[in-house]
Amino acid sequence: MFRRRxxxxxxxxxxSFYAVSLVQAQTVPxxxxxxxxxxxxxxxxxxxxxxxxxxxxxxxxxxxxxxxQLADGWSEEQVxxxxxxxxxxxxxxxxxxxxxxxxxxILPVVAVALGxxxxxxxxxxxxxxxxxxxxxxxxxxxxxxxxxxxKIERELKELV
Amino acid sequence: MLADIGxxxxxxxxxxxxxxxxxxxxxxxxxxxxxxxxxxxATLLAxxxxxxxxxxxxxxxxxxxxxxxxxxxxxxxxMSPFLRLTALWGGQSGSVLFWAWLMNGFVAAVLWRKWERDxxxxxxxxxxxxxxTAFFIxxxxxITNPFARLWHxxxxxxxxxxxxxxxxxxxxxxxxxSGLNPLLxxxxxxxxPPTTYLGFTGFxxxxxxxxxxxxxxxxxxxxWIRTSRxxxxxxxxxxxxxxxxxxxxxxxxxxxxxxxxxxxxxNAMLMPWLTGTAFLHSVMMTEKRGxxxxxxxxxxxxxxxLSLFGTFITRTGVISSVHSFSKTxxxxxxxxxIGLTFVGSLWLLLRRLDTLKxxxxxxxxxxxxSAFVLQNVLFLAITFVVFLxxxxxxxxxxxxxxxxxVGPPYFQKATGPLFAVLVLxxxxxxxxxxxxxxxxxxxxxxxxxxxxxxxxxxxxxxxxRLHPASYFxxxxxxxxxxxxxxxxxxxxxxxMKRGENPAAALYxxxxxxxRRYGGCIIHLGVVMIGLGFIGDAYFQQETQMALAQGESLxxxxxxxxxxxxxxxxxxxGREVLEATTSLFKNGEFVQTLKPRRDFFVVQRQPMTIxxxxxxxxxxxxxxxVAWEEIGFGASTFRMYxxxxxxxxxxxxxxxxxxxxxxxxxxxxxxxxxxxxxKPERVQPGLLGGD
Numbered sequence: 001m002f003r004r005r006x007x008x009x010x011x012x013x014x015x016s017f018y019a020v021s022l023v024q025a026q027t028v029p030x031x032x033x034x035x036x037x038x039x040x041x042x043x044x045x046x047x048x049x050x051x052x053x054x055x056x057x058x059x060x061x062x063x064x065x066x067x068x069q070l071a072d073g074w075s076e077e078q079v080x081x082x083x084x085x086x087x088x089x090x091x092x093x094x095x096x097x098x099x100x101x102x103x104x105x106i107l108p109v110v111a112v113a114l115g116x117x118x119x120x121x122x123x124x125x126x127x128x129x130x131x132x133x134x135x136x137x138x139x140x141x142x143x144x145x146x147x148x149x150x151k152i153e154r155e156l157k158e159l160v
Numbered sequence: 161m162l163a164d165i166g167x168x169x170x171x172x173x174x175x176x177x178x179x180x181x182x183x184x185x186x187x188x189x190x191x192x193x194x195x196x197x198x199x200x201x202a203t204l205l206a207x208x209x210x211x212x213x214x215x216x217x218x219x220x221x222x223x224x225x226x227x228x229x230x231x232x233x234x235x236x237x238x239m240s241p242f243l244r245l246t247a248l249w250g251g252q253s254g255s256v257l258f259w260a261w262l263m264n265g266f267v268a269a270v271l272w273r274k275w276e277r278d279x280x281x282x283x284x285x286x287x288x289x290x291x292x293t294a295f296f297i298x299x300x301x302x303i304t305n306p307f308a309r310l311w312h313x314x315x316x317x318x319x320x321x322x323x324x325x326x327x328x329x330x331x332x333x334x335x336x337x338s339g340l341n342p343l344l345x346x347x348x349x350x351x352x353p354p355t356t357y358l359g360f361t362g363f364x365x366x367x368x369x370x371x372x373x374x375x376x377x378x379x380x381x382x383x384w385i386r387t388s389r390x391x392x393x394x395x396x397x398x399x400x401x402x403x404x405x406x407x408x409x410x411x412x413x414x415x416x417x418x419x420x421x422x423x424x425x426x427n428a429m430l431m432p433w434l435t436g437t438a439f440l441h442s443v444m445m446t447e448k449r450g451x452x453x454x455x456x457x458x459x460x461x462x463x464x465x466l467s468l469f470g471t472f473i474t475r476t477g478v479i480s481s482v483h484s485f486s487k488t489x490x491x492x493x494x495x496x497x498i499g500l501t502f503v504g505s506l507w508l509l510l511r512r513l514d515t516l517k518x519x520x521x522x523x524x525x526x527x528x529x530s531a532f533v534l535q536n537v538l539f540l541a542i543t544f545v546v547f548l549x550x551x552x553x554x555x556x557x558x559x560x561x562x563x564x565x566v567g568p569p570y571f572q573k574a575t576g577p578l579f580a581v582l583v584l585x586x587x588x589x590x591x592x593x594x595x596x597x598x599x600x601x602x603x604x605x606x607x608x609x610x611x612x613x614x615x616x617x618x619x620x621x622x623x624x625r626l627h628p629a630s631y632f633x634x635x636x637x638x639x640x641x642x643x644x645x646x647x648x649x650x651x652x653x654x655x656m657k658r659g660e661n662p663a664a665a666l667y668x669x670x671x672x673x674x675r676r677y678g679g680c681i682i683h684l685g686v687v688m689i690g691l692g693f694i695g696d697a698y699f700q701q702e703t704q705m706a707l708a709q710g711e712s713l714x715x716x717x718x719x720x721x722x723x724x725x726x727x728x729x730x731x732x733g734r735e736v737l738e739a740t741t742s743l744f745k746n747g748e749f750v751q752t753l754k755p756r757r758d759f760f761v762v763q764r765q766p767m768t769i770x771x772x773x774x775x776x777x778x779x780x781x782x783x784x785v786a787w788e789e790i791g792f793g794a795s796t797f798r799m800y801x802x803x804x805x806x807x808x809x810x811x812x813x814x815x816x817x818x819x820x821x822x823x824x825x826x827x828x829x830x831x832x833x834x835x836x837x838k839p840e841r842v843q844p845g846l847l848g849g850d
Contacts, residue, residue, distance in 0.1 A: 031704035042565045092564070093570075099560070104570065111541055127523070
């Protein structure tokens with residue numbers, strides 16, 4: 001029973017490989033397919049240059065390598081994984097969301113939340129102090145100097 | 161001989177700057193005005209001396225005096241006269257000298273024109289501004305001197321660079337220089353670096369005013385805030401122009417199909433622009449309502465520190481970037497200076513908190529004040545994200561030991577939503593009243609633009625339905641544009657009812673409140689620039705293919721036919737490989753495009769120069785990627801459709817226009833009126849809460 005299953009499984013795998021290789025034999029990866037992956041990778045030697053536009057010979061070779069890998073039936077994930085394995089995490093355009101590097105994703109969210117919270121508190125405190133002002137209503141009057149008040153009252157009397 | 165004159169002038173300029181710093185501080189502290197007068201004279205006198213040394217460097221570059229190390233480094237016989245002249249800011253020594261010269265010029269301009277008006281601030285203003293200037297000149301004198309010569313010690317193979325003759329060495333004159341970095345051999349050299357430097361150095365003025373107000377205790381008054389605002393606007397517009405020209409240059413030269421790559425140096429320039437913009441808004445609240453004083457001062461300090469940080473990144477190559485042209489001992493010195501500036505300024509601010517009492521009162525969360533506060537939070541958040549992304553590779557390497565890249569996808573994802581809210585706020589906030597905005601009235605004002613923009617976005621988005629998020633982005637842009645247009649139309653209508661023709665109505669409307677309507681125009685410019693970013697993020701299409709002569713390549717409605725490839729020697733030391741291609745739109749011939757590959761022989765560096773066919777809807781951007789070495793029979797082309805990019809460049813012009821409208825100096829009697837500290841559009845009788 002087990003043997004037959006194993007045999008079946010092996011046959012299936014072999015058949016699928018054969019099918020895949022048949023399909024691939026007919027399709028050479030286009031430049032666009034290569035660039036679609038190269039765009040997500042960074043040149044391991046030049047500073048801050050995506051692999052799809054890098055002009056150096058090394059990068060042309062790397063693009064040729066991606067083409068070969070695609071022709072061999074590698075998936076995009078496999079190609080990316082290969083480059084990370086080979087040249088380190090720096091070839092990825094954005095840091096992975098795990099470990100220490102996840103901080104680069106978390107901190108902005110924390111900062112925005114904190115900023116909004118502080119801003120809200122500040123605005124609320126302005127509003128509260130304003131309400132306090134209205135309730136007591138004294139400072140408005142106190143702002144008028146005695147002379148001015150005398151003048152206003154004199155003029156009011158004249159009016160009446 | 162000439163170089164010696166330049167060197168002596170430079171050293172004299174340095175001594176004058178140090179003298180001005182010292183005696184203005186002394187005069188301010190002891191309240192002895194003659195010392196301050198003397199400091200002013202020294203500052204003004206430093207200008208001609210530094211000018212002499214700038215002229216000598218430029219002349220040496222032009223005449224190719226290869227006995228100077230700097231000239232041998234950035235000038236060469238293959239370079240055109242134009243490039244030899246602009247090489248002044250093409251390398252480290254020259255650019256720092258140019259920097260110091262501009263800064264000295266700014267300070268002198270202030271002392272020349274505003275001596276009487278801001279009299280009380282002047283002692284410490286000179287101290288702060290000239291301390292910084294002296295620091296920069298000091299770097300030129302002691303660390304990266306453009307008058308240093310090349311020396312050769314007999315028996316060795318290496319060349320020494322030193323100002324004075326080292327023991328046992330003989331003078332060495334190179335036969336030819338290595339010349340400018342190929343990336344810099346472009347017409348853009350006349351625009352982007354000088355405007356950027358003017359922007360960076362210009363921020364020293366508002367900073368020095370703020371610090372001198374704190375030091376002298378004049379921060380109780382509000383006059384210095386206005387002076388700071390005006391100078392910030394000067395620096396800000398130069399920085400804006402520098403940013404736009406830099407983007408244009410990258411688009412024309414770097415050959416990756418875009419104009420903004422979130423490169424560390426681009427970020428370094430963006431950060432002070434962001435905080436400077438935040439300051440220009442928060443200062444309105446300080447000016448009109450007496451609010452947020454401490455915050456505004458903090459923003460000036462931050463902006464100035466970030467522009468120093470920008471200088472640090474640009475000039476030291478501490479973070480890898482396309483701009484890092486040199487690596488020297490500048491790093492540590494600069495780092496200490498930035499640290500001292502930042503910490504010292506904050507300490508001073510804390511000491512003087514009592515002088516910055518603000519008057520805060522607010523009636524509703526729905527008010528212009530809240531909009532400004534939210535806007536400031538967003539600007540700061542974006543600055544933080546950009547800063548984090550820029551320095552994170554360093555941090556990560558320190559902590560985990562592995563190098564990582566923080567590239568454009570990160571910045572787009574992290575800042576995109578923040579920018580979106582900011583743009584929305586940009587359209588709505590000018591409608592808000594101070595203190596309290598009635599929700600109903602706001603709703604009525606925004607209703608028509610809202611309906612219009614939803615229809616607009618639906619049609620437009622459907623035509624380009626590649627990316628769902630584009631609907632939102634396009635709606636946002638349409639909404640804000642309509643809000644701004646309605647704002648103008650409403651004002652004009654009111655005037656036209658009184659019998660003015662539309663042109664006169666528009667002119668008088670803007671004349672009545674130039675800051676408000678200039679601001680609206682600036683917002684319009686920013687939205688137009690945003691269109692280019694939206695096009696870049698969502699609608700860019702590209703394809704690449706190897707073509708034999710006569711074959712063609714199709715993308716969208718455009719077809720590109722490869723006609724010919726030829727090679728010829730170009731100017732400025734380059735070998736040019738140029739393809740001739742024909743562009744067709746729906747089968748109709750449009751234009752001949754000639755994408756190139758320039759190869760700089762001495763530097764062994766290739767550059768891919770695109771051919772661009774620009775239209776308002778989209779640019780066709782063609783690159784020559786590869787070719788067959790023998791016979792030129794087949795070449796590989798890459799073709800991009802870059803939608804809406806033209807709007808970014810047009811938006812730049814609109815932004816400059818708006819700034820001119822808002823900031824053009826007013827006549828005296830008008831000037832007084834605009835300074836009345838009075839809230840706009842206060843709704844009467846509403847003391848107390850909602």
